[in-house]
Amino acid sequence: MSTSRTANAGRRLVIVESPAKAKTIKGYLGPGYVVEASVGHIRDLPNGAAEVPAAYKGQPWARLGVNVDADFEPVYVVNSDKRAQVAKLKSLLADADELYLATDEDREGEAIAWHLQQVLKPKVPVRRMVFHEITKDAIQQAVANPRDLNQRLVDAQETRRILDRLYGYEVSPVLWKKVMPRLSAGRVQSVATRLVVERERERIAFVPAHYWDISGTFAQAAQAAARAAQAASGGDPADFTARLTALDGRRVATGRDFGSDGVLRSVRGGAPVLQLDETGARALAEALRVAPFQVRSVESKPYKRSPYAPFRTTTLQQEASRKLGFGAKRTMQVAQKLYENGFITYMRTDSTTLSETAVAAARAQVTQLYGAEYLPDAPRTYASKVKNAQEAHEAIRPSGDRFRTPAETGLTGDDFRLYELIWKRTVASQMKDAVGQSVTVKVSGTAQAGAVDGAELPGREAEFSATGKIITFHGFMKAYVEGADDPDAELDDRERRLPPLAEGDALTAVELRPEGHSTKPPARYTEASLVKELEEREIGRPSTYASIIGTILDRGYVFKKGTALVPSFLAFAVVGLLEQHFGRLVDYDFTAKMEDDLDRIARGEAESVPWLRRFYFGETAEPSGDLGEAARAASTGGVDGDHLGGLKDLVTDLGAIDAREVSSFPVGDGIVLRVGRYGPYVERDGVRADVPDDLPPDELSVELAEQFLAKPTGDRELGTDPNPPHHTIVAKDGRYGPYVTEVLPEGTPKTGKNAVKPRTASLLKSMSLDTVTLEDALRLLSLPRVVGVDPASGEEITAQNGKFGPYLKKGTDSRSLESEEQMFTVTLEEALALYAQPKQRGRRAAAPPLKELGEDPVSGRPVVVKDGRFGPYVTDGETNATLRQADSVEEITAERAYELLAEKRAKAPAKKTTKSAAKKTTTAKKATKKAPAKKTAAAKTTAAKTTAKKTAAKKTATAKTAAPRKPEPESEEGSG
């Protein structure tokens, strides 16, 4: 590290994103270059209150980490887990004469490079170097041809980051208030959840249709001998299966002819479609049994199939799921390991492009393993199918300029299987098409009406149809065939051979089987199919697909049933709320529109601040030219006049959001499903019953809900009260914990004047729901116990259990008891003794302070640390402040205590102060904004307009904040 510098060869520090990449590149650059990784982003907006720098605490926007009142100035902090790496980079830079920022060439990579520059503050020349494949040539080329940092691209990334923060950190709290705490909403996860919910809605609304057809096995009538010979020779089959497709010229309905409502769709092309029922199908099969059949037509078409593109992240996840049964997370973990150990290229990519060396390696391997006839003349190239692809990397492929065969790798288990998949797919992508013939045969026969007694035939002229496929050259299929999501789907490589048939051939029906079918609701998403859907909609990035699934699972929005993703009722409530009140934010096109706008910012055709302003504050008098679709999309529609509300308005006035309504779903028959804090339950006329958390919503029928209601869940019958009226005693788990209660007979009025309430009692701490006995329950239900009468006042004293534990009660006067057992044992004398003492006001009042920290410089009052309900806190007797996560009673200093108190004072009562301060800031900013424009006399260059304005504003903001901002554009010096 501290090797001496030679006179003419300076030391260059090259920073890439990934350590594995650093290792490889080091080998290509040789001495004179130190290659180190940033290990991803090094700075970000503060995560929560704990990470907000002290200078911004108390600001109304501190929670967001973005100063929404000053042009959305972001606060950046070096993530705690990156501090060590940043320190390392700084020390390496100290020994370097030149800095190469070699982060990925995409929006995020450009931003990482900018953050590196801001944090490392290099005093040596800085160059931006980019490459898309890691080969010696490419790296050396890149080093020789550096460019400058693309500030617009950095702006686009920052805009994306801020939008996501505002969306996530403003909308999530709405869910905490209206649904339950700890929930979350975000640009990506909320749409992912919505997709799953909508699919479930489709399934719920789905009405299956039932239809019948006939499957027939046919053989050539006159050629029994020849047939047998052919079969024996292992060539074509002797018979074949065909399905009834038409009757009297009318097409027979198949699943595709029905809508999701179970109704036969109106017919395409004029001819009405015939829906066969069971009776008709059986009668027809019977009437066809003895009929002669003949081949009506044989149609042959050439078949061709091209190989699939090499893997990118999503297709790898899909295929690993289909073929290896891996979840997205497991796939990525295994791939990461393969990448780090040098077996494959980078696994988080949206590109299907292979480098030239990779193409050469694949082609060499095709020739070697399959022969030259499998190699196309020219290399195959694959255009990206991903609309917002950033293509910073190659496709996922075996690494190196000569691919190791799976056997050569020495890999085992999951590693081997995933490598083999990647290897096969890559090699196959450079092979020839598979070609062959696909054949359609139509067979006709006439039903013999007389053959069936009495039954009415749905028709007489029957037409059967069969398709076959013969692959004459397998091409890439020799190496690789893609799996199917639908297990019933036919695989591409499967040949279906038909006997050699000619028009007019006579056939006999070996068997005719009437078959009933039902249409099926759309299948639920799997991890892989959801990821595919998200990618198609340009939502999420390769590095996040697996974690998106993780997030919606963690939040309880979806759960897995086998491989299927099933939405919870909670997800229905959350998605419903978002659709009704934040409709445009969960619009499926929101992200795609945002991407368009970010592209415009990256091209310099739009600006970040007005775009964010419109998204957050709504439409203003800003010229609309540079405002994008997504920002507009967030606006809610006319609030007053032509002002369109932004996100802030939406989250400020929550009066219109009826929490009860968003959590309620009618089941039918007066039953309502509600999502409560403790999970879903059904309710009818005040009777409630738990619904299992993992009940798929499409399985909740009225019947099932009735079942739940008939036997409210969580009850454990303990027995019958031996005393009249002999109610059943049950133990339940309630919102205040486990308790026992009695079951009142049906028809007992629960509300109104004559309402009868059952006795209830919480279990003692020594009891548990599983072990509580009838005796325990009866003892508990005997409370409150009359201890005696106060001779002084004549008032009755009772002992009972309450929310603060056991206590005595005399009229409105109460005293806490020491133990639960005392409720049953305390005597009148002891009770009177307790009442003789004054009430203990404030349980903590007597507790001595944990620590004394001198006098507060502001209030001049002594500061102490105390222990309270919410843990330790500091107080000066007037202001209280809970210790933060980073603080401890042992380590806290007096200075820190004063700081906490000052922060607290600044927050609550200082509303007025904050406001006026904010006002001042705004005024000051406006002033500075105008001033330079006047001073520079460049007023005529207002043609240079908004850009200059924005820069000036940003500059002002920069001066106020500790976090360094972007370098000013060079042109600014000249104009200013």
Added chain:
DNA sequence: CAGTGAGCGAGCTTCCGCTTGACTT
């Protein structure tokens, strides 16, 4: 989602995208 007799300092949750370990099971 039961029903209740005081009175006491809340603070935190959450987003999306880049990257790996360092942990524990």
